Amino acid sequence: MRQAAGNHNIRWRFGSWWNGLAYEGTLTSLHAAEVAIIKLSQPARAWTQIDAVLALAGPLCQRDPRLALVEELKRKDWPGDERVPWAVAALLEAAYAVQEERAVRSRNFRNRLIRAGSVLTLLLVVTVTVAWHSAGAIPVCTSGCPDREEPGLREVGLVMLLGMLGAATHVAGRLQKMGGSWNPYNLPFYQELIKLPIGALTAVIGLLLVDTEWLPMTEAPDSWHDVMASAVVFGLAQIALTRSIDQRAEKILASDPDPEEAKQLEKVPDPDNRAQGTSEFTV
Incomplete structure (x- = not known):
């Protein structure tokens, strides 16, 4: 039994190393948790993350509607806008999707x-x-x-x-x-x-x-x-x-x-289409 369990563990470790299951799965879970936290935050709290999220969103196409919306909200300088949490969360999710895609390519x-x-x-x-x-x-x-x-x-x-x-x-x-x-x-x-x-x-x-x-x-x-x-x-x-x-x-x-x-990364699937229950992120 122990030998069988040991062989199974070795196979799982090799499969995880080859397919990136452990790293990419953990990365995706952490990213999803961060997005959920911002989405459920108060507008003023989500507002404090705008600059950091915009920096992460650098690889996105400048015509991306999620990026355009967050930049518009920042220009208006209204932290109390009810759209801030889900707009920032949507942009962060898109930026993380690009990071995950680069990890897969690597x-x-x-x-x-x-x-x-x-x-x-x-x-x-x-x-x-x-x-x-x-x-x-x-x-x-x-x-x-x-x-x-x-x-x-x-x-x-x-x-x-x-x-x-x-x-x-x-x-x-x-x-x-x-x-x-x-x-x-x-x-x-x-x-x-x-x-x-x-x-x-x-x-x-x-x-x-x-x-x-x-x-x-x-x-x-x-x-x-x-x-x-x-x-x-x-x-x-x-x-x-x-x-x-x-x-x-x-x-x-x-x-x-x-x-x-x-x-090429502009063709990364919209994360809104990959997750359940995020239809309100659509801009």
Whole structure:
């Protein structure tokens, strides 16, 4: 019984980590409680929250009717207006809906990175297995191979390791510049981690393509020392392949969405349509 309960707990924890059930469920509940408190408050008390709610509503479209109503109430400067509680609550709910949507996008992107990293790791295992069973099948070196004519597991494995080293050099430089982040899913870690297997594969592929039509400006290494140096350089060259990953992650990690993402967030479903009993929020 205890073992079964323990296995169930592990499965639940993994599912919650993967699907964001615990964090996103807690976040949604807290947001709903804050909205309900403001909605049930007296107008004068809800009025004190207008500035804070307007700051949170920055990512919303400026044409949003809930934002327009709250701004109009603030301009009139009438804390006793009976519309203040539900208007501020409606705007806060919309702002929180955008925050929740950004959290979902962050989790989805992290999960895609994990899936891609798993596939790349599997490719590394397959490559190493081929090199182990069939020497010379992956010619990462020709005349520069040490003590043998055909490269095998040792040579291919070392090239991969050096490719990871080149990628890690880039990762270390980025980690020094990386500051704190609001992200709850540790996205920066997975963003940088995926570069290691990519660096290993670019090292192998780069050495396979040297002195070919694909890389006509390069020459095949003449010595094993040159092979190792080339592996590090090709591992570092993964920067070109992971630039789009970095750009996407930076948009998600930004404290405020950029104009392009803000335009996409305008399509977030109206929270009034997602909850029961909030029809009076419609402006």
